Structures are given as C-alpha cells and as structure tokens.
Amino acid sequence: MLAVDPHPLLHLGAFVTDFGVSLAECPTPEWLNGLLGAEADAPLERSEDCRKAVRDLLRHGGYKPTGRGKPASEYLVRAAGEGVLDSINLAVDACNVVSLHSGLPISVVDLDRVEPPLRVAIAAPDSAFVFNASGQQIRLGGLLCLHDTLGPCANAVKDSQRTKTGPATSRTLSLVWGPSSQSERVDRAVEWYRSLLARAGAQCDAAQLTG
Numbered sequence: 001m002l003a004v005d006p007h008p009l010l011h012l013g014a015f016v017t018d019f020g021v022s023l024a025e026c027p028t029p030e031w032l033n034g035l036l037g038a039e040a041d042a043p044l045e046r047s048e049d050c051r052k053a054v055r056d057l058l059r060h061g062g063y064k065p066t067g068r069g070k071p072a073s074e075y076l077v078r079a080a081g082e083g084v085l086d087s088i089n090l091a092v093d094a095c096n097v098v099s100l101h102s103g104l105p106i107s108v109v110d111l112d113r114v115e116p117p118l119r120v121a122i123a124a125p126d127s128a129f130v131f132n133a134s135g136q137q138i139r140l141g142g143l144l145c146l147h148d149t150l151g152p153c154a155n156a157v158k159d160s161q162r163t164k165t166g167p168a169t170s171r172t173l174s175l176v177w178g179p180s181s182q183s184e185r186v187d188r189a190v191e192w193y194r195s196l197l198a199r200a201g202a203q204c205d206a207a208q209l210t211g
Contacts, residue, residue, distance in 0.1 A: 010179070011179060012176065014174065017172045019090070023169045036093065036100070043101075056179065061122035072158065073104055073156075089165060098176075098196070105177045108172050108173070109159060109172060120144065121147055123141060123147075129161075154175065
C-alpha cells in the first residue's frame, strides 16, 4: 500500500515486482541489454514536450531540476549517447530501458530495505539523503519523493543508497514519475515496463495507491 499526497501535476505509475529468486540468480537477458542503446527499437520515443512536463512536475514544490539535479531520465539519454549505459542488474536494467525510451524518470527500490508505511510527498526543506556508495548527498527540499518511516528514499532525480537494489534483492517497488499532461505516455510506459519484466520471468502486480 502506497499513500500519495494530492498533487496537481502528478500521474504516478507504481507496481511491485517479485523476481522469485535474488537478482544475483537472474542475469539480464541479452534481448533486454540490447534495448539500452539510444537508437534501439522501442514502442515509446522521447519528446521535448515530455521533458518539459517532467521538469515542471519537479519544479512544483520549489525544487530546481537543472544541472546535477536534473531528472534521471535526462542522464540516461546522455549516458546512452556516449555508449556508457552499462548493465547493472535485471531490475535496474528494465527500469533504465523504459526510462531512456519514454523520457520518464523511474525509481526502483528494494522492498526489503524500506520501512513501511510508504508515502509519496514533497520533501521538507532541510531533507537530504546519500545516493551512492561514496557517501555523496542530494538536497531534497521541495522535491517529490518516496518516503518511508526513516525519511525520503527515492525520487525522479536520485534514489537513496540505503534502499537501492543489490545482488540479494528479490522484490522491488517501481515508481514512474509521470506528469498528468503525459498520462497516456505514463500508462503505456508502465505496461511496457511490466511486460519486459514478465518476459524475463518476474511477476508484477499493481501497487495499491491511497490518497
């Protein structure tokens, strides 16, 4: 169950994936790795309208989605264009494929590393979390985030180090951070995302959203 605070610009896609075994035991298939290229054949294409709408979504609470704080989907486009978008694990690779081609930022967190209850809300002004193994932090004030009892843990820019997937991960929560003006694109992205995971042998179920 995921509580979502009212937001005039958000059309959130959310689902849970059960891989049945740890990610260490389910390598990414070659057909999925092949979709990590910017020019790979995909059912969705990025658009400038979507890019602007995503940035507007993140600006709503006062956050500035520019520079190092830009949406994760924009980083993926650059990485793919430079040929440095490498495979990480099945959960992250599927996330990156859909985010790259749809232009929508996506979070994927390890469900066994979060502390329920879970809530999507704008982060408090003084919020921050560590987002990588070297201890770097991102300031979160005004940014729409997934929260658990310990605080913010994922958003459309970075996901926290403490809830990221790893070799032992077997269940994940995926959040497609969609603008309401792009609702059809968001729904198509979620459908494609779930179909990729299902083809790879995982089971996906819609998250129960509450107001």
